[in-house]
Amino acid sequence: MPAQPRNAAVTREERRAALREARVVLVSACLLGQACRYDGQSKGSDRVRQALEGKEVVPLCPETGAGLGTPRPAVVLRGGTGEAVLAGHAQAVERESGQDQTAAFRRGAELALEAARRFGATVALLKERSPSCGTQGTYVGEQLVQGRGVTAARLHAAGILTVSDEDL
Numbered sequence: 001m002p003a004q005p006r007n008a009a010v011t012r013e014e015r016r017a018a019l020r021e022a023r024v025v026l027v028s029a030c031l032l033g034q035a036c037r038y039d040g041q042s043k044g045s046d047r048v049r050q051a052l053e054g055k056e057v058v059p060l061c062p063e064t065g066a067g068l069g070t071p072r073p074a075v076v077l078r079g080g081t082g083e084a085v086l087a088g089h090a091q092a093v094e095r096e097s098g099q100d101q102t103a104a105f106r107r108g109a110e111l112a113l114e115a116a117r118r119f120g121a122t123v124a125l126l127k128e129r130s131p132s133c134g135t136q137g138t139y140v141g142e143q144l145v146q147g148r149g150v151t152a153a154r155l156h157a158a159g160i161l162t163v164s165d166e167d168l
């Protein structure tokens with residue numbers, strides 16, 4: 001039985017408190033205004049910027065970091081959420097064409113973990129519902145389901161507490 005991640009089953013209030021206390025935070029780059037989303041847009045947010053005031057911020061987009069371009073075809077998970085993708089039981093595929101992007105999604109998750117470790121981030125503030133960054137919900141096929149995207153699952157398994165923009 002693997003060790004229980006220390007961020008298992010924390011409440012929204014506990015996640016918010018952990019973010020307040022964190023000195024270094026890994027952040028989905030689109031939440032900081034980078035136009036790195038699949039549709040070429042950003043999701044810059046004043047609430048995010050306020051929550052990060054005074055902290056060291058490590059911006060990262062796992063998908064573009066893994067070499068996927070912007071804009072790029074929308075991707076959904078197939079067969080399970082991020083944990084299942086990491087375990088090899090599910091895939092990340094382009095919604096329209098079905099092209100398999102699992103390797104890129106796994107690479108992006110490893111990049112995020114490497115960045116968190118290198119800079120000492122104990123908390124990650126991620127964009128909700130993304131197939132990479134979703135912390136509480138993500139798309140499996142056309143269904144929004146409870147669960148994590150691939151990067152959020154990798155960070156969670158490594159003991160990094162994941163908070164989303166919707167927790168703020």
Ligand code: SF4
Binds near residue numbers: 029
């Ligand atoms: S949600 Fe994550 S993968 Fe998607 S654009 Fe934002 S940082 Fe990149």
